[in-house]
Amino acid sequence: MKKTLAVAALMSVAFAGAAQARDQIRIVGSSTVFPFATAVAEEFGKTTSFKTPVIESTGSGGGLKLFCSGVGEQHPDITNASRRIKKSEVETCAKNGVAEVTEVKIGFDGIVLSNSNASDQIDLTKEQIFLALAKIVPSKDGKSLVDNFYSTWSEIDPSLPNVKIEVLGPPPTSGTRDAFTELVLEEACESFPVIADLEKSNKDKFKAVCAGVREDGGYVEAGENDNLIVQKLEANKDAFGIFGFSFLDQNGDKLQGSLISGVAPTFEAISDGSYPVSRSLYFYVKNAHVGTIPGIQEYLSEFTAEKAWGDEGYLADRGLIPMSAAEREAVRNAAANLAPLSM
Amino acid sequence: MTDMASLMEDRAAAKVISDKMQKPVDWDNPKIARNIKKRYAAERRFKMYGLSAIGIALLVLCVLAGSIGSKGYTAFFQTFVQLEIHFDPAVIDPDGTGDPAVIGRANFDGLVKRALQEKFPDVTARRDKRNLYGIVSGGASYDLRERVLENPSLIGQTRKVWLISGDDFDMLNKGYIDADVDESNRRLNDQEIGWYNTLVSEGVVEKHFHSRFFTSGDSREPELAGIWGAAVGSFYTLLVTLTLSFPIGVLAAIYLEEFAPKNRFTAIVEVNINNLAAVPSIVFGLLGLEVYLNVMHLPRSAPVVGGLTLALMTLPTIIIASRAAIKAVPPSIRQAALGLGASPVQTVTHHVLPLAMPGILTGTIIGMAQALGETAPLLMIGMVAFIVDVPGGALDPATVLPVQIYLWADSPERAFVEKTSAAIMVLLAFLVLMNGFAVYLRKKFERKW
Numbered sequence: 001m002k003k004t005l006a007v008a009a010l011m012s013v014a015f016a017g018a019a020q021a022r023d024q025i026r027i028v029g030s031s032t033v034f035p036f037a038t039a040v041a042e043e044f045g046k047t048t049s050f051k052t053p054v055i056e057s058t059g060s061g062g063g064l065k066l067f068c069s070g071v072g073e074q075h076p077d078i079t080n081a082s083r084r085i086k087k088s089e090v091e092t093c094a095k096n097g098v099a100e101v102t103e104v105k106i107g108f109d110g111i112v113l114s115n116s117n118a119s120d121q122i123d124l125t126k127e128q129i130f131l132a133l134a135k136i137v138p139s140k141d142g143k144s145l146v147d148n149f150y151s152t153w154s155e156i157d158p159s160l161p162n163v164k165i166e167v168l169g170p171p172p173t174s175g176t177r178d179a180f181t182e183l184v185l186e187e188a189c190e191s192f193p194v195i196a197d198l199e200k201s202n203k204d205k206f207k208a209v210c211a212g213v214r215e216d217g218g219y220v221e222a223g224e225n226d227n228l229i230v231q232k233l234e235a236n237k238d239a240f241g242i243f244g245f246s247f248l249d250q251n252g253d254k255l256q257g258s259l260i261s262g263v264a265p266t267f268e269a270i271s272d273g274s275y276p277v278s279r280s281l282y283f284y285v286k287n288a289h290v291g292t293i294p295g296i297q298e299y300l301s302e303f304t305a306e307k308a309w310g311d312e313g314y315l316a317d318r319g320l321i322p323m324s325a326a327e328r329e330a331v332r333n334a335a336a337n338l339a340p341l342s343m
Numbered sequence: 344m345t346d347m348a349s350l351m352e353d354r355a356a357a358k359v360i361s362d363k364m365q366k367p368v369d370w371d372n373p374k375i376a377r378n379i380k381k382r383y384a385a386e387r388r389f390k391m392y393g394l395s396a397i398g399i400a401l402l403v404l405c406v407l408a409g410s411i412g413s414k415g416y417t418a419f420f421q422t423f424v425q426l427e428i429h430f431d432p433a434v435i436d437p438d439g440t441g442d443p444a445v446i447g448r449a450n451f452d453g454l455v456k457r458a459l460q461e462k463f464p465d466v467t468a469r470r471d472k473r474n475l476y477g478i479v480s481g482g483a484s485y486d487l488r489e490r491v492l493e494n495p496s497l498i499g500q501t502r503k504v505w506l507i508s509g510d511d512f513d514m515l516n517k518g519y520i521d522a523d524v525d526e527s528n529r530r531l532n533d534q535e536i537g538w539y540n541t542l543v544s545e546g547v548v549e550k551h552f553h554s555r556f557f558t559s560g561d562s563r564e565p566e567l568a569g570i571w572g573a574a575v576g577s578f579y580t581l582l583v584t585l586t587l588s589f590p591i592g593v594l595a596a597i598y599l600e601e602f603a604p605k606n607r608f609t610a611i612v613e614v615n616i617n618n619l620a621a622v623p624s625i626v627f628g629l630l631g632l633e634v635y636l637n638v639m640h641l642p643r644s645a646p647v648v649g650g651l652t653l654a655l656m657t658l659p660t661i662i663i664a665s666r667a668a669i670k671a672v673p674p675s676i677r678q679a680a681l682g683l684g685a686s687p688v689q690t691v692t693h694h695v696l697p698l699a700m701p702g703i704l705t706g707t708i709i710g711m712a713q714a715l716g717e718t719a720p721l722l723m724i725g726m727v728a729f730i731v732d733v734p735g736g737a738l739d740p741a742t743v744l745p746v747q748i749y750l751w752a753d754s755p756e757r758a759f760v761e762k763t764s765a766a767i768m769v770l771l772a773f774l775v776l777m778n779g780f781a782v783y784l785r786k787k788f789e790r791k792w
Contacts, residue, residue: 035755051732055728152656
């Protein structure tokens, strides 16, 4: 009898405060934006009377899928994305009743190729990275396409070090990998005449060649965990790693970023756009939920405040690269008015 | 006739053996001596294999525990900086109302910043000031507020207060930041390290036990992040799992073992239970997403959904363990009970179940320990999330211990590395406790016959 009572008491404690309307913002989306969104959410929870938003790290694609699944409190209010929403996703949203969506661009993120600072810093062009990592590359005479035959960096260019090509990077499910493919590999491949010709004759093969990454050990998929890549680079001086700028920023005493076309991945270079491998980060707000779920507008103003995303804001401390002051001003106004996105 | 023939053969074989037996073994025969030596050697080798297997297992365990422990134990301590704080009435409570609401809204952060300014008055540039404020964590102002709310007589006084330091200074104090590398390559510049050295030489930098780690929820500031939110989430999740899977699992096992007719249907059920035990856990997560969230519209990220999903995963384990335990009860006990006039239900509840209980409980706790360490199914139902507030019930958003470990392992801040290891230690401690409890229950209920 005593035991039954104890169990009943426990259960009633567990289910206390049940079944009431949601009074907490729910955010899903990109793992790249996650560290920034969580920082804002925590500050928001501490400085306002609203509850701290719950943020899930689902990846950009997964987040938009959840976001676009409908209107109502069981669906998330905001989704983070490390790329822009696609037209097809806007259409899915509209089909499910999510008609008005506000887009907020929050800043930039650089993708770096880096190695242990016990080795030499190297300077690469996008073409050289393509030759090192692509699955299929132009042959020596440049007339045909062959499986990647480069095994050391110096085979690509004699000025590069004579070490084995070994690059640790994210798997295809990662947004960082998507961006790296798009910004480096796909851009570089067009500069090889034999691949550029392919674009006219065989579009599918062209795409496959440009996005294909070698699988013979030159490129190692190290999982979604960037900290793991950092630790592996420390242990292996000859290896290189691909990850977001914030991890290089935190580990500057152990790692160095490689120069891309002569530009080092620094805060300033990414911010002014001279570092070539950077992308924009966004979040999207469901306008229909503003007013229903408390605090969304206040969350927006916290995120777009200078103390958060400004040049010296707390997000910059975490590795977010701010936009220019004029662009920030424009986005802030659009966000305050909940100007719906049109594509 | 064949029986006869085989009997004759057996006899002949027995005769050969007894003939051999009659001849005393010639122990000095070098062939036999060699043979004996070989057999002893084989014996020793076999023992060595067994011993080295245990040795390797222990070594791996030691390396694992050692690497986690050596990285993580520092997280239980936190650097604190002692500053002279003037609890200025003009800042805290300008009108002297004494109203807690007014005091709660006061700018305690400003008090901390002022104290730092007074300590290092020659810092004037904006950028340098920002760095200076980084010595003390942003959470320090909340501690000050609590202190004043608890003891309003502090207002107007000047006190020496230990304040929690920022994560970079904590890392420097713990020796994780190498001050000898080039300035541009580390998180702290020469000036900041100079401040640190000044503070150390004044004896106002100390490491204290970090109780906040055990009492607060997650945070983006490593020095403020704690494990308590995840531990409470794990508790509610396992509570739901246990209340659901234990009765259902045990009842299913009793029925299948004691009452069910042995026919094709029960055979199919049995095979399916065994199969379910081997299904990857992510599949249960997908099922939970579809059934509990999309059809039943239960709240996302709530421990109740996590518990329901993990209960599905734990059920087969409990059923299989319970059936084995019930099967191990000697049939003579049942027959005696039935013979003395007990009904089948009485036989089961009075005799079989109490005797099978140790085995059932052991199986249940192993199942629960498995559920405690699970992350994959929780990913699908939204429990892999950043949640600051400690959950107050099974319907509040929550996360669990292994998810917290995963989230911290993926954070860029250097200070989260030690937090990750510390969280692993907490999880392991829970597992050891649960297994210890299983051993205790088994010892308590065990009966010999």
